[in-house]
Amino acid sequence: MKVLVTGGAGFLGQRLARQLLSRGSLPNSLGVQETISQLILLDVVPAHDFGDARVRVVTGDIADGALMRQVIDAETTSIFHLAAIVSGQAEADFDLGMRINLDASRLLLDVCRERGHVPKVVFTSSVAVYGGALPDVVQDHTALSPQSSYGAQKAIGELLLNDYSRRGFVDGRVLRLPTISVRPGKPNKAASSFASGIIREPLNGENAVCPVSPELRLWLLSPRCAIESLIAGHALSAQSLGASRTINLPGVSVSVGEMVAALEKVAGAEVAARIRFAPDPAVERIVKSWPGAWDVTRAKALGLSADASFEAIVRAYVEEELPR
Amino acid sequence: MKVLVTGGAGFLGQRLARQLLSRGSLPNSLGVQETISQLILLDVVPAHDFGDARVRVVTGDIADGALMRQVIDAETTSIFHLAAIVSGQAEADFDLGMRINLDASRLLLDVCRERGHVPKVVFTSSVAVYGGALPDVVQDHTALSPQSSYGAQKAIGELLLNDYSRRGFVDGRVLRLPTISVRPGKPNKAASSFASGIIREPLNGENAVCPVSPELRLWLLSPRCAIESLIAGHALSAQSLGASRTINLPGVSVSVGEMVAALEKVAGAEVAARIRFAPDPAVERIVKSWPGAWDVTRAKALGLSADASFEAIVRAYVEEELPR
Numbered sequence: 001m002k003v004l005v006t007g008g009a010g011f012l013g014q015r016l017a018r019q020l021l022s023r024g025s026l027p028n029s030l031g032v033q034e035t036i037s038q039l040i041l042l043d044v045v046p047a048h049d050f051g052d053a054r055v056r057v058v059t060g061d062i063a064d065g066a067l068m069r070q071v072i073d074a075e076t077t078s079i080f081h082l083a084a085i086v087s088g089q090a091e092a093d094f095d096l097g098m099r100i101n102l103d104a105s106r107l108l109l110d111v112c113r114e115r116g117h118v119p120k121v122v123f124t125s126s127v128a129v130y131g132g133a134l135p136d137v138v139q140d141h142t143a144l145s146p147q148s149s150y151g152a153q154k155a156i157g158e159l160l161l162n163d164y165s166r167r168g169f170v171d172g173r174v175l176r177l178p179t180i181s182v183r184p185g186k187p188n189k190a191a192s193s194f195a196s197g198i199i200r201e202p203l204n205g206e207n208a209v210c211p212v213s214p215e216l217r218l219w220l221l222s223p224r225c226a227i228e229s230l231i232a233g234h235a236l237s238a239q240s241l242g243a244s245r246t247i248n249l250p251g252v253s254v255s256v257g258e259m260v261a262a263l264e265k266v267a268g269a270e271v272a273a274r275i276r277f278a279p280d281p282a283v284e285r286i287v288k289s290w291p292g293a294w295d296v297t298r299a300k301a302l303g304l305s306a307d308a309s310f311e312a313i314v315r316a317y318v319e320e321e322l323p324r
Numbered sequence: 325m326k327v328l329v330t331g332g333a334g335f336l337g338q339r340l341a342r343q344l345l346s347r348g349s350l351p352n353s354l355g356v357q358e359t360i361s362q363l364i365l366l367d368v369v370p371a372h373d374f375g376d377a378r379v380r381v382v383t384g385d386i387a388d389g390a391l392m393r394q395v396i397d398a399e400t401t402s403i404f405h406l407a408a409i410v411s412g413q414a415e416a417d418f419d420l421g422m423r424i425n426l427d428a429s430r431l432l433l434d435v436c437r438e439r440g441h442v443p444k445v446v447f448t449s450s451v452a453v454y455g456g457a458l459p460d461v462v463q464d465h466t467a468l469s470p471q472s473s474y475g476a477q478k479a480i481g482e483l484l485l486n487d488y489s490r491r492g493f494v495d496g497r498v499l500r501l502p503t504i505s506v507r508p509g510k511p512n513k514a515a516s517s518f519a520s521g522i523i524r525e526p527l528n529g530e531n532a533v534c535p536v537s538p539e540l541r542l543w544l545l546s547p548r549c550a551i552e553s554l555i556a557g558h559a560l561s562a563q564s565l566g567a568s569r570t571i572n573l574p575g576v577s578v579s580v581g582e583m584v585a586a587l588e589k590v591a592g593a594e595v596a597a598r599i600r601f602a603p604d605p606a607v608e609r610i611v612k613s614w615p616g617a618w619d620v621t622r623a624k625a626l627g628l629s630a631d632a633s634f635e636a637i638v639r640a641y642v643e644e645e646l647p648r
Contacts, residue, residue: 094491131567132567132568133465140467141457141466141467142465142467143464143465143466143467143468144467144468144483145486145567145568146483146486146487147490147567149487149491152483152484152486152487155483156480156483156484159468159470159476159479159480159483160476160480162469162470162476163470163473163476166471167418167473243455243456243469243471244456244469
């Protein structure tokens with residue numbers, strides 16, 4: 001089987017690729033394990049190929065039909081569609097967000113439909129599809145009401161994937177991801193970038209600015225659990241999903257103040273003191289519109305799980321990413 | 325002010341046009357009444373112009389950018405976007421539904437954005453955005469879960485209109501219409517076509533086939549109330565709508581069996597006996613996924629209203645449409 005990962009050079013794409021190469025196989029639509037013969041990592045910048053002969057690195061624009069017809073053929077049994085313009089950037093550049101988050105997602109589905117082989121397609125969605133007056137714990141039947149263009153584009157992608165699946169064009173599943181924390185590396189243009197930065201920068205001996213208040217509640221997932229969830233979500237059978245292809249993934253509900261306390265507990269008061277609070281209304285408006293928790297009964301029944309606590313997330317980050 | 329009606333040759337488009345010409349003015353975004361200097365009726369077939377010098381009939385494809393740039397300019401203060409591929413047809417011809425219900429709606433919003441004058445845009449949506457396991461009375465915060473391509477395309481249109489409004493590209497409002505009954509004329513390709521046919525055909529001395537069971541509950545609105553709702557929805561101020569531009573319009577909740585009983589009460593047992601029940605699983609699957617009622621607290625608070633009863637709807641149809 002061939003596997004395509006869009007956003008394959010990105011943080012999650014690279015981690016997913018490493019996991020897929022190490023596992024070596026994935027279940028197909030019949031639930032039968034198939035050996036991964038080729039793993040295409042598609043992105044706007046070249047992905048690392050891990051020196052693995054199975055990896056094919058493709059660089060280009062996922063909104064380009066010719067390119068997408070080149071990377072998806074009738075042997076492309078599984079697609080992980082991770083490429084996206086993040087929330088802050090989609091708010092700043094409306095056209096770019098529409099082109100990548102909406103048009104390219106639809107193009108991907110249309111190319112699958114042309115091929116006619118009904119591949120498994122995993123879409124990642126986000127807490128950002130919710131908004132407005134939300135209950136403390138969002139339910140599966142709570143209406144989507146995105147308060148950002150990114151959230152609207154993701155919600156539209158969900159509707160498309162569900163309808164293309166219902167019509168039998170793809171065997172799709174949407175995994176709504178909590179905010180990923182702690183991401184290693186540099187800040188990005190996501191409105192939620194601080195949710196990693198306020199842990200990562202202090203641990204690296206740097207100061208961090210937190211643009212939201214300590215009371216704000218976030219719904220978080222570690223990178224490791226995110227990758228496990230993507231692979232587990234891919235493995236689910238179409239029958240187990242039923243009429244709705246969308247799953248709210250389990251996460252950890254934590255306030256920003258509790259995140260700081262967890263950092264202090266793991267790394268000490270001196271490290272936690274490197275965080276300065278300086279509210280940024282633009283960031284706060286977007287992040288406040290996201291749910292701080294959602295009901296995960298369905299996800300748990302499907303066998304999906306999250307981290308034990310935010311403290312466990314910080315400890316895992318320290319072990320995996322800080323080489324001292 | 326110029327007013328554009330897409331689907332202007334259609335049943336609702338023509339009725340709306342007649343009402344707008346008779347009123348002669350509409351409130352602009354500041355709530356100030358403006359005289360309608362031009363009313364453009366755009367459709368794939370030529371609309372009637374009512375012999376009125378204010379009417380400009382334009383025939384063409386609403387998915388054509390050049391055409392849309394011709395009919396929307398900086399004086400187009402108000403747009404009623406009624407054109408759509410109906411549910412049964414969008415299910416039968418996926419590409420056509422996507423092109424008209426999704427691409428053309430987005431094009432309309434993009435042309436408004438290019439013009440930069442933030443016109444009022446009224447989108448019509450539908451009960452078909454709902455589906456799956458629904459409560460008896462759908463609430464404003466109930467998740468959309470369309471079970472037809474038409475419903476998915478309408479739900480996407482709603483998300484676009486809300487985001488384009490939030491960003492200040494248009495002053496939009498989405499009116500979710502109940503199923504319209506009783507439509508005069510001929511059956512159409514909507515899955516709900518029978519909801520008019522089982523009343524209209526017997527009253528015309530013809531037999532009618534009902535493709536769903538008598539227990540199935542529908543949420544209905546008369547043509548007259550639908551037009552009143554479109555004009556009232558257009559008049560609402562942006563402030564009164566707040567963050568959500570979508571309104572579930574009031575309707576009448578009635579079972580198919582109760583519809584037949586109302587027909588019998590108004591026109592006699594002989595007329596009602598012209599209805600034969602012959603279930604059509606394809607139609608029943610779509611129509612059963614729609615809500616039989618939704619909460620109208622918000623719509624009523626905004627001053628919108630529905631018919632008194634289905635019997636009143638049938639009596640009004642007899643008075644208005646049957647010339648004996």
